[in-house]
Amino acid sequence: MNAPLLPVAAASTSGADLLLWVAFPYACLAVFVVGHAWRYRQDQFGWTSRTSQLFEHRWLRWAGPLFHLGAFMVIGGHVVGLAVPDTWTEAAGISEHAYHTTAVWAGSVAGVAMVTGLGMLCARRLLTRPIRLGTDRSDKVLFPLLSATVLLGLSATATHNVFGPGYDYRCTVSVWFRGVFTLQPQPDAITGAPLLFQLHALTACLLFAAWPFTRLVHVWSAPIGYLARPYIVYRRRAVPTAAARAATGGNRRAPHPGRTR
Amino acid sequence: MASGETTVGPRGEAAVGRVMAQVAMVMNLDKCIGCHTCSVTCKQTWTNRTGVEYAWFNNVETKPGVGYPRRYEDQEHWKGGWMLDRRGRLVLRSGGRVKRLLSLFSNPDLPSIEDYYEPVTYDYDNLVSAPAGPDFPVAQPRSVLTGRPTPITWGANWEDGLGGAGEHAGADPNLSGAWAEKVRFEFEQTFLFHLPRLCEHCLNPACVSACPSGAMYKRVEDGIVLVDQDRCRGWRMCVTACPYKKVYVNHATGKAEKCTFCFPRIEAGQPTVCSETCVGRLRYLGLLLYDADRVGEAAATPDEKDLLDAQRGVFLDPHDPDVIAAARDSGIPEDWLEAARRSPVYDLVMRYKVALPLHPEYRTLPMVWYVPPLSPVLDAVDAAGGNQDDPDHVFAAVTRLRIPLEYLAELFTAGDTDVVGGVLMKLTALRSFMRERTLGEDGDESVLKAVGLTTREAEDLHRLLAVAKYADRYVVPAAHKEDAAALTAVENRCPVESSGGAEDPGGGRVMLGIPTLRRKKTGDRP
Ligand code: HEM
Ligand code: SF4
Ligand code: SF4
Numbered sequence: 001m002n003a004p005l006l007p008v009a010a011a012s013t014s015g016a017d018l019l020l021w022v023a024f025p026y027a028c029l030a031v032f033v034v035g036h037a038w039r040y041r042q043d044q045f046g047w048t049s050r051t052s053q054l055f056e057h058r059w060l061r062w063a064g065p066l067f068h069l070g071a072f073m074v075i076g077g078h079v080v081g082l083a084v085p086d087t088w089t090e091a092a093g094i095s096e097h098a099y100h101t102t103a104v105w106a107g108s109v110a111g112v113a114m115v116t117g118l119g120m121l122c123a124r125r126l127l128t129r130p131i132r133l134g135t136d137r138s139d140k141v142l143f144p145l146l147s148a149t150v151l152l153g154l155s156a157t158a159t160h161n162v163f164g165p166g167y168d169y170r171c172t173v174s175v176w177f178r179g180v181f182t183l184q185p186q187p188d189a190i191t192g193a194p195l196l197f198q199l200h201a202l203t204a205c206l207l208f209a210a211w212p213f214t215r216l217v218h219v220w221s222a223p224i225g226y227l228a229r230p231y232i233v234y235r236r237r238a239v240p241t242a243a244a245r246a247a248t249g250g251n252r253r254a255p256h257p258g259r260t261r
Numbered sequence: 262m263a264s265g266e267t268t269v270g271p272r273g274e275a276a277v278g279r280v281m282a283q284v285a286m287v288m289n290l291d292k293c294i295g296c297h298t299c300s301v302t303c304k305q306t307w308t309n310r311t312g313v314e315y316a317w318f319n320n321v322e323t324k325p326g327v328g329y330p331r332r333y334e335d336q337e338h339w340k341g342g343w344m345l346d347r348r349g350r351l352v353l354r355s356g357g358r359v360k361r362l363l364s365l366f367s368n369p370d371l372p373s374i375e376d377y378y379e380p381v382t383y384d385y386d387n388l389v390s391a392p393a394g395p396d397f398p399v400a401q402p403r404s405v406l407t408g409r410p411t412p413i414t415w416g417a418n419w420e421d422g423l424g425g426a427g428e429h430a431g432a433d434p435n436l437s438g439a440w441a442e443k444v445r446f447e448f449e450q451t452f453l454f455h456l457p458r459l460c461e462h463c464l465n466p467a468c469v470s471a472c473p474s475g476a477m478y479k480r481v482e483d484g485i486v487l488v489d490q491d492r493c494r495g496w497r498m499c500v501t502a503c504p505y506k507k508v509y510v511n512h513a514t515g516k517a518e519k520c521t522f523c524f525p526r527i528e529a530g531q532p533t534v535c536s537e538t539c540v541g542r543l544r545y546l547g548l549l550l551y552d553a554d555r556v557g558e559a560a561a562t563p564d565e566k567d568l569l570d571a572q573r574g575v576f577l578d579p580h581d582p583d584v585i586a587a588a589r590d591s592g593i594p595e596d597w598l599e600a601a602r603r604s605p606v607y608d609l610v611m612r613y614k615v616a617l618p619l620h621p622e623y624r625t626l627p628m629v630w631y632v633p634p635l636s637p638v639l640d641a642v643d644a645a646g647g648n649q650d651d652p653d654h655v656f657a658a659v660t661r662l663r664i665p666l667e668y669l670a671e672l673f674t675a676g677d678t679d680v681v682g683g684v685l686m687k688l689t690a691l692r693s694f695m696r697e698r699t700l701g702e703d704g705d706e707s708v709l710k711a712v713g714l715t716t717r718e719a720e721d722l723h724r725l726l727a728v729a730k731y732a733d734r735y736v737v738p739a740a741h742k743e744d745a746a747a748l749t750a751v752e753n754r755c756p757v758e759s760s761g762g763a764e765d766p767g768g769g770r771v772m773l774g775i776p777t778l779r780r781k782k783t784g785d786r787p
Pocket of ligand 2: 506625
């Protein structure tokens, strides 16, 4: 099934499809990668979750965990559903039916949690005036785009897989998705997919393009290292010599390497 | 003799470990007139920006009173500082590492803006632009958070001078013991004092320990605790962990900010802005050398009432040759050792032991100490028809007047009234002895002896507390030149540099994610 389609211009693919399902995704990915590199180098100071808990905590108490836990499950689901070919799961002895049932159930729970959480986050953002006034341009792009992506994804699943006859995106959308990453783009795989799936894929591409320019960069700073480091962090003003480092037990962060201004 | 008053050789015979130096502060509370100059100059220097309008790196609160943010001392509620778990290990009160990461998405113990207060500005423009009319135009208050007119209902020192204390001061978390009823009933006649507060630059900082990103750190050279603005990711766990609530969220940048101990001034050998501008001249700055290897052990001292002695045990005598040798090994420069020997802070904390830490029971080993106020006691003597100038009357008041003593003990000694009482006795003895001297008499040395002072020491302490000049109050050695290049490199992100506010037109470094002009109508200053 992975017959190489390079060079891309397979005869049957229209120019519009090439643009939408090859050029556009690659452009978005390029912006994603370059954007992150640029922002990481240029804007450490802006790299934050931009907490708004100071202004509103009652809704956040529920919305924060709901949204985030939902998001983690949804991301996990996408990794399994998109990146893992169906032949692999079948080889692992998981039948298409079993896979499908689990996916629909787990996906629905995760999706609903994420949507509820996101809905509440948006609501508090709109209703709490200090938060609304503190909503900047990047948020005004992020929240609608994130909501659109999540809602399209959820309605695609609901329409076709929960209430509909069932649609096996693993033979179409997933093939296209993997094609993008294996550098063997297969635009044809997705052109026949239902509209909701196509729109979901396109908004997701946009979301990835916007990612580095929004507060979503906080995702890459998940502080796992905290579990292992000593509680008290000492730092020297001066760049320590090896001897001084030993003298202070090495329990100290080196000065930030990337910034010398 | 009170337990804190024994003449401890602080270290016993244990070997000296890693020596670090700390620029520490002592405040003599008797002299604070509650003018708030320190708060205002600090604000003008550090927090007159969008995002930190509500933050006071230095604030002055009235005691008894609920404090700022409201009831911050109630750690059952706010979960600040450290505690001992059932097995006697030192743990952050807000929970362990895993729990902290799990509560990232919504911090269950974060004060909200109402716990501080809603910052306002005024419609000054109305004063000049209002049309002519029969009434005087007024400048209405406007919230800087919403841009709307708002009534002012709370502030950083709402019960200033006990105003409204009848309504609020009962909520002071220090008024918890059985004795508190009496205070609640009587304190309007008996006592009031001001408590200026800033970050304690703790030896065992809970804020640093709770920071998931490792963005907060304690400087090896001078002990100043800072937030690396480039590394902070806005997880806001430090705010909860600090029992003194001296880390603030900048709501415009989404990053934590805190008192910097005016490190650029300290590095230049100058006092902090709050010290420099203190009207009462009650602040002292100087070095304390400490044994960094014994910090954890001291903070885990089982009995809260022993924490004061435990912390004093971590401090090192800068005159002791062993200490000097160990300090040299640890890379402390000679001029710093010399400054440590001249440190007024060392004298007040270690030699005369008249300074006490604020809430040692939080176990962060705070480094801003206080000489407890004698004036409430003197007022009480007056109120009881006694004579302030008669040491016997004052001694009697110190021991018998349960009211201020227990309250002060709650603040400074984890409830140990003997220690606070001992300090107040010392101050009383000093006062009466020096008074007699000033009136041309010899002075009664037996009074001094009773509190463990010689005549020389009394004169010394009196000079330090009453007449010390600028150079005696602030003994701050400049940072070393050879470190200077690295200095600007590491601390390049001074919080005022990028305000995220309107005054940042070039925007330079803050390119994304920061609102430029948030509230056009309200002006951009609190
Ligand atoms: C990797 C682990 C993550 C951590 C530790 C984390 C943590 C946080 C924190 C602390 C906030 C600020 C909440 C507040 O106080 O206002 C936040 C906000 C947010 N996070 Fe995450 N997050 C993570 C992953 C993600 C992921 C995977 C997404 C979505 C793809 C996401 C989307 C958001 C959004 C949209 C907000 C803004 C909420 C609002 O202010 O309305 N986060 N996150
Ligand atoms: S007082 Fe200062 S150093 Fe101590 S825990 Fe609070 S912020 Fe940290
Ligand atoms: S400036 Fe000095 S006297 Fe005035 S409030 Fe501050 S500490 Fe007290």
